[in-house]
Amino acid sequence: MSAPTAVRPTEDELQAQFDATIAADRRIEPRDWMPEKYRAGLVRQIAQHAHSEIIGMQPEGDWLLRAPSLRRKAVLLAKVQDEAGHGMYLYSAAETLGADRADLTDKLVTGKQKYSSIFNYPTLTYADCGVIGWLVDGAAICNQVPLCRSSYGPYARAMIRVCKEESFHQRQGYELLMTMMRGTPEQRAMVQDAVDRWWWPSLMMFGPPDDDSPNSAQSMAWGVKRHSNDELRQRFVDMSVPQAAALGVTLPDPELALDETTGRYRFGQIDWTEFKQVISGNGPCNEERITRRRAARDDNAWVTEAATAYAAKHSA
Numbered sequence: 001m002s003a004p005t006a007v008r009p010t011e012d013e014l015q016a017q018f019d020a021t022i023a024a025d026r027r028i029e030p031r032d033w034m035p036e037k038y039r040a041g042l043v044r045q046i047a048q049h050a051h052s053e054i055i056g057m058q059p060e061g062d063w064l065l066r067a068p069s070l071r072r073k074a075v076l077l078a079k080v081q082d083e084a085g086h087g088m089y090l091y092s093a094a095e096t097l098g099a100d101r102a103d104l105t106d107k108l109v110t111g112k113q114k115y116s117s118i119f120n121y122p123t124l125t126y127a128d129c130g131v132i133g134w135l136v137d138g139a140a141i142c143n144q145v146p147l148c149r150s151s152y153g154p155y156a157r158a159m160i161r162v163c164k165e166e167s168f169h170q171r172q173g174y175e176l177l178m179t180m181m182r183g184t185p186e187q188r189a190m191v192q193d194a195v196d197r198w199w200w201p202s203l204m205m206f207g208p209p210d211d212d213s214p215n216s217a218q219s220m221a222w223g224v225k226r227h228s229n230d231e232l233r234q235r236f237v238d239m240s241v242p243q244a245a246a247l248g249v250t251l252p253d254p255e256l257a258l259d260e261t262t263g264r265y266r267f268g269q270i271d272w273t274e275f276k277q278v279i280s281g282n283g284p285c286n287e288e289r290i291t292r293r294r295a296a297r298d299d300n301a302w303v304t305e306a307a308t309a310y311a312a313k314h315s316a
């Protein structure tokens, strides 16, 4: 008697299974069948996210040799290393979807893939490090906590640890700023100047407005993103206003006001022209960031080659 042959599910059945998993709010795992567009969309977002973490090491990294004390230097070094770790997690998550890490880096340095707009602004004073912790990590947390429930398992799980570390980063930034605000008038002015420069770019981190966000609808239908860009931006504003008051700084928006009926803050118009310029490569530091990333890859290629040869020798 011949063994029964396994019946392969048809494409329609696989799609129905995928749809049912998404509808039941369960996770898609690497070995599960998934529509090609779901896979490509995830690689796009996860790769951009990974690139942001890696490029995001540069603005604060510029202050590693200039931090005002040994303690501040150790804290900053640990934070910048954490960002590298986040990048590695995220590249690993992209690899579970069949992406190749070297290929992703190549796409970053040749401008074929994006990274967050926020990292194209310069860190002019040490107060910028505090403001990055407070506002940039704060915005990242706001955006990433819902991603812990993203439909793709490896991405959602990576986000859990990343968010815990980002919360720590945010507190260290806020603590740094509180210390400066208790300092001299010059130090307080330095904090206010940094807030003035980083506030609007932080709001841009959440992406274009909902009616100009080509990826949102599909991404939300698939449970990759859980909230719209504007919804998360609003949450961030609502969270930041009382924090700014407690710190004693002013947010640079004359239209910022509490809407008594909704309990949420109304805010002014974001400069979307600036945003578009920055994400198309024309921000203040785009060229510097990519040049440095390319140099790091090329100058250290011998390390990668040696490690690859060593691993191959051992597995043989």
Ligand SMILES: CC(C)(COP(=O)(O)OP(=O)(O)OC[C@H]1O[C@@H](n2cnc3c(N)ncnc32)[C@H](O)[C@@H]1OP(=O)(O)O)[C@@H](O)C(=O)NCCC(=O)NCCSC(=O)Cc1ccccc1
Pocket (backbone or CB within 6 Å): 044, 045, 048, 049, 050, 052, 053, 056, 057, 083, 114, 115, 116, 117, 118, 132, 136, 137, 140, 143, 144, 204, 205, 206, 207, 208, 212, 213, 214, 215, 216, 219, 225, 229, 279
């Ligand atoms: C919300 C969004 C960023 C964009 O929503 P989507 O539905 O995906 O797109 P949507 O259709 O709305 O946009 C149309 C086009 O515009 C692009 N674009 C949009 N916004 C930006 C932008 N701001 N910058 C550059 N590009 C942007 C977008 O990719 C798309 O282009 P494409 O079609 O691909 O060519 C989403 O991808 C997400 O949640 N990502 C995960 C979180 C993440 O990546 N976080 C990074 C910060 S990590 C961090 O900060 C940690 C840290 C802290 C401190 C120090 C160091 C490290």
